[in-house]
Amino acid sequence: xxTMTLFLTALGLSMDACAVxxxxxxxxxxxxxxxxxxxATAFGLFQALMPVIGYFIGLTFSDIISFLDxxxxxxxxxFIGGKMIVEAIKELQEPEACLTSEKTLTFKTLNIQxxxxxxxxxxxxxxxxxxxxxxLSAALYIGVTTFICSYIGSxxxxxxxxxxxxxxxxLGGAILIFIGLKIFLxxxxx
Numbered sequence: 049x050x051t052m053t054l055f056l057t058a059l060g061l062s063m064d065a066c067a068v069x070x071x072x073x074x075x076x077x078x079x080x081x082x083x084x085x086x087x088a089t090a091f092g093l094f095q096a097l098m099p100v101i102g103y104f105i106g107l108t109f110s111d112i113i114s115f116l117d118x119x120x121x122x123x124x125x126x127f128i129g130g131k132m133i134v135e136a137i138k139e140l141q142e143p144e145a146c147l148t149s150e151k152t153l154t155f156k157t158l159n160i161q162x163x164x165x166x167x168x169x170x171x172x173x174x175x176x177x178x179x180x181x182x183x184l185s186a187a188l189y190i191g192v193t194t195f196i197c198s199y200i201g202s203x204x205x206x207x208x209x210x211x212x213x214x215x216x217x218x219l220g221g222a223i224l225i226f227i228g229l230k231i232f233l234x235x236x237x238x
Contacts, residue, residue, distance in 0.1 A: 049181045053230065057186075058193035060129065061172060063219060064165040065091035065194050066201035067136075072161075073205020076153045083153050084206075088199035090158050094166035096191025102173020103183040118235030122228045124175050128168045129225035136218045179231065 049057075069087055073079055169190060176186055 049176075049179065049186070054181075054186055054189050055193070056226070057172065058189040059197070060222075061095060061169050061190055062091075062194035062197040064168065065095060065162070066197040068161050068165055069198040069201030070205035070208075072153055073202040073207075075205075079153060079202065079206060083158075084199060084202040086155075087153070087158060087202050088195045090162040091165060091198040092191045092195030094162040095169050095194035096187040098166040098169035099173030099176060099190055100183055100187050102170040102175075103177045103181075104173075105170075106174035106177025118179075118232045120175055120178050122232035124171045124228070126225050126228045128171060129222065129228065133218050133222065133225075136215075175231075 069091065072087060073084070076083070173183070176183055
């Protein structure tokens with residue numbers, strides 16, 4: 049997997065965390081710089097860890113399914129990206145208030161958000177094992193990209209409000225679908 053493809057994958061995966069960070073910035077009016085840094089760190093750490101876990105799960109089964117690798121990548125990334133887009137469109141059609149009515153962002157809430165937004169990265173890690181991606185560099189790209197996007201997202205949410213949340217999720221979903229199609233085409237047509 050090339051550097052640009054890896055970066056786009058990392059960017060696509062980071063969009064859920066970025067969207068939640070924007071939402072946190074909006075919903076927790078008193079979010080501090082320390083909480084913004086904690087948010088970015090938690091999201092970046094979980095987004096880096098989950099593909100590694102998925103990778104080792106995928107290695108266990110890669111010999112069995114290697115002839116289907118391009119189909120697996122297409123289905124996993126297409127499903128994840130499509131799901132992100134559908135959820136964002138639903139939110140655009142039925143705007144909701146903030147995710148929570150709590151006044152402060154708690155450690156427990158932050159960790160739940162970090163785990164929930166990184167489940168997709170676990171599935172991508174399985175795909176990485178099948179197509180033999182260098183998991184350490186991939187995890188680093190994903191973690192750092194997510195950290196930066198979440199950090200910026202928290203400030204954007206605090207400053208700009210609701211208008212960016214769904215757009216970030218739609219962009220992230222579209223990037224993941226594009227990467228899935230690219231991998232599929234590289235293995236079947238190109």
